[in-house]
Amino acid sequence: MANPRAVARLYAETLLQVAEKHGGLDAAEDAAAWLDALADAAADPKVRAFLRAPTIEADAKRAALEAAVPGAPAWFGAFLRLLALKGRLAALPDLARTFRRLVEARRGRQPVELVFAAPPDEGSVEALRRRLEERLGHPVAPIVRIDPRVLGGVVVRVGDRRWDASVRRRLQELRRRLQTAAASAPGAR
CATH class of the missing domain: 1.10.520.20 (N-terminal domain of the delta subunit of the F1F0-ATP synthase)
Structure with a gap:
């Protein structure tokens, strides 16, 4: 295949x-x-x-x-x-x-994938575009994709780089911290 x-x-x-x-x-x-x-x-x-x-x-x-x-x-x-x-x-x-x-x-614009949980408003996409252009130093072209698994926030992909500001990632990080704290707590198995 x-x-x-x-x-x-x-x-x-x-x-x-x-x-x-x-x-x-x-x-x-x-x-x-x-x-x-x-x-x-x-x-x-x-x-x-x-x-x-x-x-x-x-x-x-x-x-x-x-x-x-x-x-x-x-x-x-x-x-x-x-x-x-x-x-x-x-x-x-x-x-x-x-x-x-x-x-x-x-x-001449670098494609940037923006992954949201729900369709964003144009103002949010435009603000992200401007911030990314400032950070990267060149024009970018936002490509919006919807993925409900993100839950909220945004995941940004630029080439092989990824910035994850999603609710899903924050929840995973919180779970990891809680598991670590529970495992090291007095009386834990």
Whole structure:
């Protein structure tokens, strides 16, 4: 079985070449927005089951996805058809993230993944973007992802660096401290 990240990268690079051929980085930005919308839709369990169903034809899946991104040009529809025919629609979330990173890198902005428990307001994302640009010393492009397991706060990923200011991490740290204190308390086993 192929490595999902390698597959996502291959398709993302291909889409970037096609988008640039059909309108440059502006077309690539549009494609990134369409992929983000499709990845969000694919996060729904019913949609995911539909996309993975072997009994549903590739063209039916492509048509459903195209309906979710009205106004997308024919070249983007052809790309969706290729994904459907190759059975790669389940890779949409990884593909969307990888493609967004490639587009941002072409624009000279470093992609920064911000993981929240719930959708943040624009002001929070903008404030984080400014603080990260000050800290890193160059432009960044926030990519917001939602993961309820975070519970609250935010996890920031920049390249191979990670800053975890999530409620989940704080609770894990509190549990570790309590366990350490309980183990060293008088009368502990």
